[in-house]
Amino acid sequence: MQKYVIAFTVLLSIIAESALFPFLSINGVVPNLTLILVISYALYEEEGNAGLIGLLAGLTKDIVVGRIIGVSAISFMLTGYFVAHYNRKIFAEHVTTPLILVMLATLFHESIYLLFVFLLGYQVDLLYAIHQVWMIQFLYQLIMTIPVYAFVRKLLQWHVMKKQY
Amino acid sequence: MVNELINLNDKNHVPIILTIVVIVLIMIIGFTSHQREQIFILERGLGNVFLPIQRMISKGMSQVEESLVTLIRSSDIKDENNQLRAINESLQHQLIELQLTQEELSELQQLQRTLNSIDRRDDFFPVTANVIAKNPGNWFEMFTIDAGSQQGVEKDSVVIGSGGLVGRVYETGHFWSKVIAIIDNSSSVSFQVLRDGSLQGIISGSVTNELSGYLFDPDAEVVVGDQLITSGIGLYPKGILIGEVTTIDRTPDLLLKSVNVEPAVNFNRLDKVLVISPRTIDE
Numbered sequence: 001m002q003k004y005v006i007a008f009t010v011l012l013s014i015i016a017e018s019a020l021f022p023f024l025s026i027n028g029v030v031p032n033l034t035l036i037l038v039i040s041y042a043l044y045e046e047e048g049n050a051g052l053i054g055l056l057a058g059l060t061k062d063i064v065v066g067r068i069i070g071v072s073a074i075s076f077m078l079t080g081y082f083v084a085h086y087n088r089k090i091f092a093e094h095v096t097t098p099l100i101l102v103m104l105a106t107l108f109h110e111s112i113y114l115l116f117v118f119l120l121g122y123q124v125d126l127l128y129a130i131h132q133v134w135m136i137q138f139l140y141q142l143i144m145t146i147p148v149y150a151f152v153r154k155l156l157q158w159h160v161m162k163k164q165y
Numbered sequence: 166m167v168n169e170l171i172n173l174n175d176k177n178h179v180p181i182i183l184t185i186v187v188i189v190l191i192m193i194i195g196f197t198s199h200q201r202e203q204i205f206i207l208e209r210g211l212g213n214v215f216l217p218i219q220r221m222i223s224k225g226m227s228q229v230e231e232s233l234v235t236l237i238r239s240s241d242i243k244d245e246n247n248q249l250r251a252i253n254e255s256l257q258h259q260l261i262e263l264q265l266t267q268e269e270l271s272e273l274q275q276l277q278r279t280l281n282s283i284d285r286r287d288d289f290f291p292v293t294a295n296v297i298a299k300n301p302g303n304w305f306e307m308f309t310i311d312a313g314s315q316q317g318v319e320k321d322s323v324v325i326g327s328g329g330l331v332g333r334v335y336e337t338g339h340f341w342s343k344v345i346a347i348i349d350n351s352s353s354v355s356f357q358v359l360r361d362g363s364l365q366g367i368i369s370g371s372v373t374n375e376l377s378g379y380l381f382d383p384d385a386e387v388v389v390g391d392q393l394i395t396s397g398i399g400l401y402p403k404g405i406l407i408g409e410v411t412t413i414d415r416t417p418d419l420l421l422k423s424v425n426v427e428p429a430v431n432f433n434r435l436d437k438v439l440v441i442s443p444r445t446i447d448e
Contacts, residue, residue, distance in 0.1 A: 015215060018298035018309070019222040023230060028374065028433065030301040047179050055186060063208050064215050065298055067305050067335070067343070070194040074187055081183055110303065117304050120198045122350050124304075128373045132303050 005155065006041060010057045013037050013148075018065045029136040031144040034061055035109055038076050039101050040152035042083035054080030071116050075109040098149040099142055106133070106141050200320070204336050212309075212338040219297040220311050227436055254328065257406065261359060261394060265404050268362050292316050292440040297341070306349040306374055306432065312440060313340045321400060321443040329406040329429030330354065330395060331438055342440075346432055347407070348374045356407055357396035358387060365396050368407065368426055376408060376426040383422050387413055393426060400443065 013033040021030040034057050042050035058073030066072060083101055090097055110133045118124045235243060294312035312318050314337045322334040324344050332346040347354055353369035356378070364385045368378030380387060391410045397403030408428040415422050 011215075015218050015222065017301040019219040020226060021301065022223075022299040023226045025433070029303065030299075032301065048182075051179065051183060051186075060211065063211050065300050065307075065309065066302070067300070067307055067345075068194055069197040069208075070190040074190045074194075077183070077186065077190075081179070113302065113304055116194060116198075117350075120194075122304070123371060125372045129303070137303065 006053060007056075009152075009155070010034060010037060010053070010060065014057075014061050014064060017061075026140055027132075027136055029132060029140055031140045032106065032109065032137070033144060033148060034058075034072075035076065035079065035105055036098075036102055036141070036145050036148045037152065038080050039083050039098060039105055040149045042080045043087050043098065043101075044152075044156055045080075045084050045087075047081055047084040050080035050084035051077050052080075054078070068116065068120070071113055072109070075112040079105045079108060095146065095149070098145055102141055102145045103138060106137060110137070200335060202320070204338065208336075209338045212341050216297065216311060216341050219309070220295065223297045224295065257328075261404055261406065264359060265362075292318055294318075294342075294438055294440055296435045296438060304350070304372060306346040306370065307335065307343055308346070308435065309341055309343055310438060310440070311341055313338045313342050315339050316440075317442065318342050318440050319443055322440050323401055323405075323443065325405060325439045325441065326430040326435055327437070329408065330401065331430055331432075331435065333400060333443075334440065344438075346370070348376055348428060348432055353378075354401060354407060355396045355398040356393040358385075359392040359394050359406075362396075365398075366424070368393070368424075374432070376428055377423060378426065379421045379423045383415075383420050385422060387422065387424060389413060402441070 013036075017030055017033050021033075024030075038050075038054045038057055041053050045053065054076035055073055058071075058076035059069070061076075062069040062072045083105075110129070114124060114129055292312050294310040294316075296308050297311045298309040300307040310318075310324070318334055318337050320334055320337060322342075324331040324333060330347055332344050332349070332352065335343045335345045337343075345352055347368075348370040350370055350372050353367055355365065355367050357366075358364040364380060364382065364387060366378055366380035366385075368376055370376060387410060389410055389412065393407045393410065395401040395403055395405045395407060406429045408426040410424050411427045412425045413422065414424075
């Protein structure tokens, strides 16, 4: 049951990002909800599961709305894995934890994207990247983190989501 | 929770599996980084699952947006505006068509005299579609429309919005297609100046989503406010409005005249588009 609920929320976030948020975009920037969701789950998950959630979420997103398949998959999977790897050492209950993690992960995700886009021979503009990613994306991302994280915490306390092993 | 065959949460196995998956993904990236003839069955299926929900949401949102606009402005102004816009659009089309036919006529008459040429007409089957989703990333300007191979949309079909050229079809599923906008990083269009068809050049998009390009002739007399249309060289058929010249730069060391262009279509507010079949280039 747990995995279906997680899959459902991931699908929901991809749909919201591609169909709903373009109407609320700031300077063409849309928050990366799926990334926030992956981090929020990874804070309470085992390494392997968190990596798998990231991988599947990234692959689905790449296939449905992306152009190059696999870039989000790599970055989401690694993000999920690393967050889960250190989640015993960090204090997941405080709200600043996901905020900082989301900031780092956004930077990581956009850097990986920039790297692949550059390596595949597309034109890149670093100044634009910094403006778009550092200023607008960061801000929007942080605003969206709090509701998504709060939602995931509530969701994981729901009796259906309790682990059965 | 997941596979019992490979214990995913065995601390020793996770980094190894992770590395293998990363390598496989990099291979997939290499394979999918350029336009493909056929998309995977999985892609097609997933797209079909997402399509109705995306369509519902974006339709609802554009309705909400529309009603908000109507609330803010009084309805009279809106009606008048719409009427004027429709008139303006049809006049603009007429203007382009007239100028083109005039030019074409003299060209063709000349050609007919010298060659025994046959006028090749492209058969357009326009399909109307709604924009249902947009690529949320920062690096590509791509969106999904709700018409696919079942409606007759093909790879490289030309997409036109209200007022001008939008882009071309990148991939098609059964009931959806992904479209690359002309302001995307990897797109380029050959243009000619509407006022004088002999002034031609190439215009391309960028990561910053601005259109800029250059003219083949460094001495070409282009002025700010000149309208650019597709020249018919390459993928796009002749005579679709691209946009208006906003600035002209002359870089002395490049010996080229470069122009910045304001696209005729507002890419932030795309709703309905028209898809016409690609030109068959058979020589």
